[in-house]
Amino acid sequence: MNDGVELAPAVQSILDSADDRPGGAERVSVDARSLDEAFAAADADGRVPVIAEVKPTSPTTEGERTEDPVALAEAMVRGGAAALSVLTEPTHFGGSVENLERVRAAVDVPVLRKDFLLRTEHLDVAESDVALLIARFLETDEADSLEAMHAAALERGFQPLVEVHTRAELERAVSVDAEYIGVNNRDLAELVVDLGTFEDLAPHAPDHVTLVAESGIGNPEDVRRMRDAGADALLVGSAIMADGDVEANTRELVSA
Numbered sequence: 069m070n071d072g073v074e075l076a077p078a079v080q081s082i083l084d085s086a087d088d089r090p091g092g093a094e095r096v097s098v099d100a101r102s103l104d105e106a107f108a109a110a111d112a113d114g115r116v117p118v119i120a121e122v123k124p125t126s127p128t129t130e131g132e133r134t135e136d137p138v139a140l141a142e143a144m145v146r147g148g149a150a151a152l153s154v155l156t157e158p159t160h161f162g163g164s165v166e167n168l169e170r171v172r173a174a175v176d177v178p179v180l181r182k183d184f185l186l187r188t189e190h191l192d193v194a195e196s197d198v199a200l201l202i203a204r205f206l207e208t209d210e211a212d213s214l215e216a217m218h219a220a221a222l223e224r225g226f227q228p229l230v231e232v233h234t235r236a237e238l239e240r241a242v243s244v245d246a247e248y249i250g251v252n253n254r255d256l257a258e259l260v261v262d263l264g265t266f267e268d269l270a271p272h273a274p275d276h277v278t279l280v281a282e283s284g285i286g287n288p289e290d291v292r293r294m295r296d297a298g299a300d301a302l303l304v305g306s307a308i309m310a311d312g313d314v315e316a317n318t319r320e321l322v323s324a
């Protein structure tokens with residue numbers, strides 16, 4: 069599929085199930101909480117802008133956290149998270165639209181819907197402040213184009229975060245005028261993480277873009293490394309969801 073590089077079997081299976089999931093019946097209209105303001109507020113009081121991710125499990129995680137997602141989300145906000153990300157992918161990440169809706173109702177910070185959205189009608193399944201659009205999966209015959217998805221997300225009031233992993237994907241994100249670009253340090257073909265990915269791509273992003281470093285950020289040193297490379301914000305899941313106190317895990321990274 070797409071560039072000819074085979075995807076990890078887990079990722080191919082995620083995409084196949086995403087392709088089978090129905091869209092929403094009606095077009096949503098979102099009154100989004102500003103991501104820029106949330107990041108600026110964090111910066112202003114000395115917190116690193118972190119998007120903390122409620123991810124009960126994943127193909128690269130052992131075990132599953134079974135606490136109430138709302139309790140986890142509230143702990144992340146207490147720990148200083150500027151925004152949250154909630155998995156809605158049901159079959160491989162233990163997520164749900166219900167989790168997203170409950171979390172968004174419980175907190176004041178912007179919430180990202182983390183899923184594999186392939187067609188515009190998939191945007192209509194749930195309201196969120198930010199919608200993730202993964203460039204790599206929006207260039208196949210089965211999916212709508214990145215351009216169409218980006219325009220459709222804006223029309224509905226979402227702040228689209230375009231996820232890229234290569235220079236070519238970054239160029240495509242820039243060509244659709246993406247204001248928010250996430251560089252995923254995890255290669256979805258092999259599921260390996262390399263923080264050098266962000267360092268390599270960040271210098272090629274235009275200055276006006278808000279850049280998010282995604283995946284593989286495990287400790288305060290990684291946070292500083294990504295900030296030094298130009299990350300305006302960080303998206304962190306596993307290190308915050310790992311054993312222990314989610315609030316303390318969040319605070320440790322936010323204070324790096």
Ligand SMILES: O=P(O)(O)OC[C@@H](O)[C@@H](O)c1c[nH]c2ccccc12
Nearest residue numbers: 252282283284285303304305306307
């Ligand atoms: O758990 P990590 O390594 O901190 O990564 C979080 C987030 O970046 C990761 O969950 C992610 C990035 N892009 C995705 C696309 C789909 C599902 C998950 C993801």
